[in-house]
Amino acid sequence: MRVLRIARTALVTLAAHKTRSLLMMLGVIIGVATQNIVFSAVLGARATVMQGVEKFGLDSLMIMAGAGRRPGVIQAEPVTLRVGDAEAMAAEIPNVKHVCPQIMRREVPVKRGNKSSYSVVVAAPAIWSSVWSTEVEEGRFLEDEDVSRRARVAVIGKTIASDLFDGEDPIGKKINLASNIFEVTGILESRGTSVTGIDMDSRIVIPLTTGQKRVFNQEHVRAIKVAVRDASIMGQTVEDIRSLLRERHHLPRGAEDDFTIVTPTKVIAMAMKLSSTFALFLVLVSGVSLTVGGIVLANIMFIAVHERKREIGLRRAIGARKKDILFQFLLEALCVAFLGGIIGLGLGMAGIYILKTVSKIPAFLMWQPVALALSSALVVGLLSGYLPARRAANIDPSDALR
Amino acid sequence: MLKVRNLSKVFRKGSMEVSVLDDITLSVSEGEYVAIMAPSGMGKSTFLNILGCLDRPTSGTYLLDGVPVQDMNDDELSHIRNKKIGFVFQSFHLLPMMTAWENVTLPLIYSDSDVDMKSKAIEVLQSVGLGDRVDHVPGELSGGQHQRVAIARALVNDPRIILADEPTGNLDSRSSDEVMRIFRELHSSGRTLVVVTHDPEVAREADRLIEMKDGRILADRSTSAFREGAAG
Numbered sequence: 001m002r003v004l005r006i007a008r009t010a011l012v013t014l015a016a017h018k019t020r021s022l023l024m025m026l027g028v029i030i031g032v033a034t035q036n037i038v039f040s041a042v043l044g045a046r047a048t049v050m051q052g053v054e055k056f057g058l059d060s061l062m063i064m065a066g067a068g069r070r071p072g073v074i075q076a077e078p079v080t081l082r083v084g085d086a087e088a089m090a091a092e093i094p095n096v097k098h099v100c101p102q103i104m105r106r107e108v109p110v111k112r113g114n115k116s117s118y119s120v121v122v123a124a125p126a127i128w129s130s131v132w133s134t135e136v137e138e139g140r141f142l143e144d145e146d147v148s149r150r151a152r153v154a155v156i157g158k159t160i161a162s163d164l165f166d167g168e169d170p171i172g173k174k175i176n177l178a179s180n181i182f183e184v185t186g187i188l189e190s191r192g193t194s195v196t197g198i199d200m201d202s203r204i205v206i207p208l209t210t211g212q213k214r215v216f217n218q219e220h221v222r223a224i225k226v227a228v229r230d231a232s233i234m235g236q237t238v239e240d241i242r243s244l245l246r247e248r249h250h251l252p253r254g255a256e257d258d259f260t261i262v263t264p265t266k267v268i269a270m271a272m273k274l275s276s277t278f279a280l281f282l283v284l285v286s287g288v289s290l291t292v293g294g295i296v297l298a299n300i301m302f303i304a305v306h307e308r309k310r311e312i313g314l315r316r317a318i319g320a321r322k323k324d325i326l327f328q329f330l331l332e333a334l335c336v337a338f339l340g341g342i343i344g345l346g347l348g349m350a351g352i353y354i355l356k357t358v359s360k361i362p363a364f365l366m367w368q369p370v371a372l373a374l375s376s377a378l379v380v381g382l383l384s385g386y387l388p389a390r391r392a393a394n395i396d397p398s399d400a401l402r
Numbered sequence: 403m404l405k406v407r408n409l410s411k412v413f414r415k416g417s418m419e420v421s422v423l424d425d426i427t428l429s430v431s432e433g434e435y436v437a438i439m440a441p442s443g444m445g446k447s448t449f450l451n452i453l454g455c456l457d458r459p460t461s462g463t464y465l466l467d468g469v470p471v472q473d474m475n476d477d478e479l480s481h482i483r484n485k486k487i488g489f490v491f492q493s494f495h496l497l498p499m500m501t502a503w504e505n506v507t508l509p510l511i512y513s514d515s516d517v518d519m520k521s522k523a524i525e526v527l528q529s530v531g532l533g534d535r536v537d538h539v540p541g542e543l544s545g546g547q548h549q550r551v552a553i554a555r556a557l558v559n560d561p562r563i564i565l566a567d568e569p570t571g572n573l574d575s576r577s578s579d580e581v582m583r584i585f586r587e588l589h590s591s592g593r594t595l596v597v598v599t600h601d602p603e604v605a606r607e608a609d610r611l612i613e614m615k616d617g618r619i620l621a622d623r624s625t626s627a628f629r630e631g632a633a634g
Contacts, residue, residue: 005511005519016499314495317456318555319484319512321477398448398457401491 027293032344123211333385341377546577
């Protein structure tokens, strides 16, 4: 087969000019490696968001106090969302399975003896554990009785446990939280860092009533998490909740909601939109280095075509057609680019591995970056090989042999 | 075999027109051994390139084996160069990274036959007396050996016509003799040879001597020596 013989010729040429082939490859290697790292990191970040949303629960929704945040507008903390709202939802809307009203406050100082730390305090009913599917690893979680007694008991996260207890068993010990003495009843299982960057293991969960009366001195809650029975009619449930809350909050027709309902589909849509715009941007930016690699490749190809003018003239004289020459040079560019792509991919994967070990950047090995790396290497080879190859094919043989 | 009628070639350099070949009419029969002599730069290489389908005339007709060549497209001309014509150049044009046998296989790459390239190349190299040099690269070969590899390359597709442009121009007299001996053998095997040269020694080998000057044919005559191989 003529095609195979010409292909072999191209490979032999590349092997014979190792330095030149390597130089041609270098830009593609760097470009593909960069792109690979960036793309993998972006996909990893997106997967983390998705995992976060799944943890939140696809059959859950969240009612936040206040209208959605708007840039530049300072909002006073809304005080209209009440425990009664949660109870009314559970009583009046059939699809509502559980409600979990809660107060959250960040950066609350917690002390024990001379040790101290900052915590995220969550005041919630006993159902919090199952609604957020977060179990205790040791001891026990809050019970209904704790809530009705306004008990000074707390379930703490791992970070707090290690900050305050330093290896001691915290169960049954006392801690000082916002000038109240609490008894530790349990330790929450580890949940790592949330998508928004909060250390989930620095949480301290206390009974909702204790939070209301003893710690924060407020009747209103920050949020109500709702678990529904049937996730397929989520949309209808959201509407039912909205009209119930508007009625309870005496909002006149046309007035803005004083609460925000967040559903997992909304969160996913937002996260996807955000991350795909961001991803596209990053991949495009990393594509710049690949473009530069392609230009380098094309330039060296042009020089090589000039240097090999006599070879081209000779090949034409002994029977090579223009398309044979075109094919030979295009294939040389493609092979260089593809090999560069594979090497770049290897370097990129090594880079991702290093990133994962030295930092918390979530990056996984996935097939999409591999496919992107190899296909973009081929595209670069094709684009930067075509013009030089066409120039080679159009060299006038009688002129080249003079 | 080769019939050229009213052939002209004009090169354009900016607004200047340089006429290199001017109204040449010539025919070469099958098996003839023709030498073309002319002062350097007088269009003889261009003429040879046109005969070898490597260049096109500005005007005139060229019949190769009775087929008009001037109207053929690039693919058809490439096919003719591959099958019917073997080129021998003054500066050999061997590819330096390839061994002798690999250089010889080059025309086979572009032919559609599927012979075993290496054994065919070695066979042809043996026929030009280089059976012991097949694995050497050009850098390890002498000038005369270079030209013999190049001749083997020209012969590997078994063409009927050999076109040589100053084949001994870069060779010492001993190597020249060797090349001329190979040409005599090719001639006696019935091939058509057209050799461009300015060396009278080389020209004397041919049956027929054509002298050119200023793009025209000055003289066209038979030489006395070695006429027995010529077939009309």
